[in-house]
Amino acid sequence: MSDSSVTVLTQMTARLLLAPILVISVAVLVNGYASVGDGFSAGVIASLGLLLQYVSFGRERSDRLLRLRLVPAAAFAGLLGALAVALVPLLRGEPILTHWPPPGSDAIYVGSLELITAVAFDVTVYVLVVGCVVGFARAIARAGEGVAR
Amino acid sequence: MTLLFAIAVGVMFGSGAFLLLKPDLFRIVVGIVLVANAANLTLIASGLSRGVSPILPLDGETPSDPLVQAMTVTAIVIGLAVAALLLSLAYRVYTSHDTVDLDELSHAEARRESELEREEVEI
């Protein structure tokens, strides 16, 4: 996949951008309960950063450098986590997707972070989105390598 | 505003439908993506209201309708998954048949079928 159109400059930029993109995605994720942001958009931002690595370094090198091989499996782990958050209220006899602590009462604060189960749900959505997009990219890249050989 | 949305949706759906009629697989995928986004835009347009963001509106402020936005983001996600699926299917077709042209594809299939039939007769 060493395409001549991918220059050293692109690769440098891609590498430099990765960390800020991931930080911004986490910021958007935790921001979700005070301002604009949620798990889905944060996941899309993070996965765009990872896609940039695939585009500039190719599948094998990105997989090796960033250990991305397990990310697609994380999609299903994220889905399981989201389902767990949705279904656990059933054990307490409440309808699905009831969040805790309930509206109106105080949340647990860690610094300026509010911890409620909706945050847990959004984190699983984040993992799910990143896993799915990386999985799509890897599947298409693998199909492409099959042709090249 | 509604008229503007209607025109935009119409143009997008029309171009999407036009691309769907092409024999090229990748053009068809782009056509489906356009149609999907025309549907998303219709969803947004179905509950067009101006207001503050719907997180805890204060007295006297009218929030905009959050439901259409939630629906649209869900529809966008589905559209993304569908686009990825179609692209990989199209890619599979391309790698196994060396063509993305539907006409050529059906020719190739007809040829292969007649070959198979001939083999059967020989057996």
Add this chain to the structure above:
Amino acid sequence: MLIVAPLAITWVAAAALALLDGRRRWVGWLAAAALAAATVSLAVLTVTVVDGDEVEQVVAGGWPAGVGIVLRADALGVVFALLSLVVVLFALVHEVVAGVRTRGFPALMLFMATGLTGLFLTGDVFNFYVFFELAMISGYVLSAYGGETRHYGAAFIFAVVNLLGSFVFLIAVAAIYHVTGTLEMAVVGERMTEVDPSAAIMIAVGIFVAFGVKLGLFPFHFWLPAVYVGASPAVAAVLSGALANIGAYGLLRFGGELLSQELALGATVLIVIGSASVVYGAVQALSRRDAGEVLAYSAIGQAGYVLIALGVGGPVGYAAAVVYAIVNSLNKALLFLAAPLRGWLVGAAFVVGAFSVAGLPPTGGFLGKLELFRAGIDAGSVALVGLLFVGGALSFVYMFQIYQYRYWRNERLSDPSPALLRAVALTLAAVVVVLGVWPEPLLLAGREAAQNLGAGQ
């Protein structure tokens, strides 16, 4: 809480099994066990809903109704959900016994079961669309299952045509929200009567086109034969026996409950299109030799009967549509699963399916045809009764043709299929026969399911 159980079981199992290699036998059996558990819980729910004559309802998040997303189980929904899960279960067991060929297959079947359960048990129009896409996307991936590269083209066209239908449906959902200001099915049905008729008719047309594509009705059928012919038996059974239920259910729910005035207005059109499907499917099926092709065209024809019953309307017509849809879906699953098999008693299973399609006793298909005749007589139309009779006769001829080709010509040449595979097909055949000789549950389900339909007429 019973209403959440089938959805939760299939969904969690699907997500968990997606991480494992589905080609291993124990993974497949685990998937089948999860699906069986979901089916049992759904059967319990069906009994409570149909027998107790009540509607189970859960609003997600503890929100008041009208704000939160509603899961709702009424007779129509649970009957179709149970039917679809049974078909998916049989197909999954069939494939696990025969040997799964790709790692994602069991998980995909479970995802499809999740989508089907969800869409039949939701009371929210948009939620319906989301679950519907979940089931359909699993269907698109499954339609490429089987390993033959020449099948990818058919799978691609299947996906594109059905996606176009889905997006037309999505636009109709947006329009419903715009004119009624709600997504809750029960409220939509009430408010729809006050909506400007021209807008309501546009919505109805959009929804009819969307579900017509799913069902493979006559003018929208062109994708169907290519997909069914190349697909592996289990996948063809699921596509025609479970996924096609979405079309029948959608027409009943949206046409009969939400847009019943518009449905009554378009009754003649429905009957004409339905009759065209019946005749076209039967004639095409007659001219084919390959079992898969005959069954595919037969599916087009059988979908036409559901549409005719819907067009006749009234309690009798809707009940006939429900009963026929149930019987037809079981027939198709049975025939697709039994057709490629060889050996002792498999011919009998196939004959049960063939009798059922033709509508002969003692099979469930007899009941379906009987209900259709009642609907036809209720409508007082000689032409309709004549068409039903001719359609039934034609289907008997083409089913007998395949039987002749498959079982009389070269049975000696091929080895018998594994006994377990034959047992799966025979069990399904037994279900079809039991429905025929003990018709009360089926007729009760049809009556109860049709109870709330056509209220606005």
